[in-house]
Amino acid sequence: MGKVIAIANQKGGVGKTTTAINLSASLAILEYKTLVIDADPQSNSTSGLGFELKNINTSIYECLIDNVDPKKTILNTKTPNLDLIPSHIDLVGAEIEMINLPNREKMLLKVINKVKDVYDFVIIDCSPSLGLITVNALTAADSVIIPIQCEYFALEGLGKLLNTIKIIQSRLNPSLDIEGLLLTMYDSRLRLSKQVVQEIKTHFQQMVFDTIISRNIRLSEAPSFGETIIMHDVKSSGAINYLNLAREILQKNNLTIISKSEKSNNINDN
Numbered sequence: 001m002g003k004v005i006a007i008a009n010q011k012g013g014v015g016k017t018t019t020a021i022n023l024s025a026s027l028a029i030l031e032y033k034t035l036v037i038d039a040d041p042q043s044n045s046t047s048g049l050g051f052e053l054k055n056i057n058t059s060i061y062e063c064l065i066d067n068v069d070p071k072k073t074i075l076n077t078k079t080p081n082l083d084l085i086p087s088h089i090d091l092v093g094a095e096i097e098m099i100n101l102p103n104r105e106k107m108l109l110k111v112i113n114k115v116k117d118v119y120d121f122v123i124i125d126c127s128p129s130l131g132l133i134t135v136n137a138l139t140a141a142d143s144v145i146i147p148i149q150c151e152y153f154a155l156e157g158l159g160k161l162l163n164t165i166k167i168i169q170s171r172l173n174p175s176l177d178i179e180g181l182l183l184t185m186y187d188s189r190l191r192l193s194k195q196v197v198q199e200i201k202t203h204f205q206q207m208v209f210d211t212i213i214s215r216n217i218r219l220s221e222a223p224s225f226g227e228t229i230i231m232h233d234v235k236s237s238g239a240i241n242y243l244n245l246a247r248e249i250l251q252k253n254n255l256t257i258i259s260k261s262e263k264s265n266n267i268n269d270n
Contacts, residue, residue: 002035002119003253004112005179006141011157012128015147015184015213017044019245020125022219022238023145025228026246028082032120032255035074038087039108039137040127046086049077050226059088063111064136065097070111078231083119095132105172108136130164138165139172143179148200150186150193150212155200179249184213211245214238 007020020036027034038045039060043053062068063085075084098104108124116122124137138144144165148154169176181204187193201208213219219238222229229238250256 002033002116002122003143004116004122004124004141005249006124006126006134006137006144007147008126008134008138008144008161009146009148009157010128010130010134010161011149011153014149015182016040016128017048017125018219018223019145019147019182019184019213019242020123021045021048021223022229022242023245023249024121024123025079025082025230026239026242027121027123027249028079029230029243030246030250030256031081032250033081033083033118034121034123035083035085035115035119037085037108037112037122037124039091039124039133040087041089041091042127043087043089044223045125046084047226048223049082049084049228051075051084051086053088056086056088059086059091060108060111061088061090061094064094064107070115074115079228082228085115091133098132104132105135105139108133109140112140130161135164135168135172138168138176141173141176143177145179145182147182147184147213149184150196152192152196154196178207179252180209181207182209182211182213182245186212186214188214209245209248211241211248213241213245216241 007016009016024034024036036045037060047053058068058073063070063073070085073085077084098107112122126134126137183197214237216236216238218233218236219229222232225232
């Protein structure tokens with residue numbers, strides 16, 4: 001039975017979608033069958049994995065609102081072992097349509113339960129909000145990864161997200177765990193980036209992943225080609241970062257062991 005991981009932060013531009021598609025691709029390359037669920041109406045994971053939005057006929061919206069079998073919406077990506085349930089702009093209205101439904105916070109859980117036995121990992125790309133769809137994602141997830149940008153307002157809104165997670169743990173999903181805080185957009189040339197890393201690691205300690213995602217041009221341009229960084233440039237620092245993150249998650253879940261030579265992406269190496 002696959003592990004379900006939500007990628008969430010209500011703050012926009014912190015690397016949620018970049019993490020969702022590239023972590024998923026890294027897990028897939030490491031031969032773990034992985035499903036990405038694009039739960040963001042902006043549909044960036046869908047386009048970032050190479051699909052034209054105008055060609056999407058059924059999406060996560062139809063699964064939630066019309067009870068469409070999610071197996072009928074799954075798309076095979078260019079990356080072996082990596083599948084996608086796409087999103088659509090219609091998802092914007094889903095929260096209003098779901099508001100009066102019984103167990104409205106567990107609609108996505110029902111969808112995922114129909115497919116997760118086929119996968120080792122299910123990765124949910126959440127929208128930059130703490131609305132009903134994100135609550136659904138956290139209710140359905142086993143754990144959550146919180147990307148945090150290495151910039152001045154890094155911790156802005158984090159307390160609100162952590163409080164939301166606590167509420168969901170107490171009322172909807174007692175088994176929800178924080179997989180880790182992921183530092184993104186790190187620039188070793190900037191003193192500010194180093195200060196943010198030090199502050200977050202001092203404050204949150206073991207909650208922070210050892211792996212840090214550095215700023216990388218190849219990583220930024222990959223979505224414009226509809227490719228993951230693994231497909232776009234496997235030798236780039238972005239690809240190495242996300243492969244290291246995948247290995248760290250596998251180790252945390254007792255699925256593999258990382259050798260000392262592979263643990264090459266800590267703060268001293270950036």
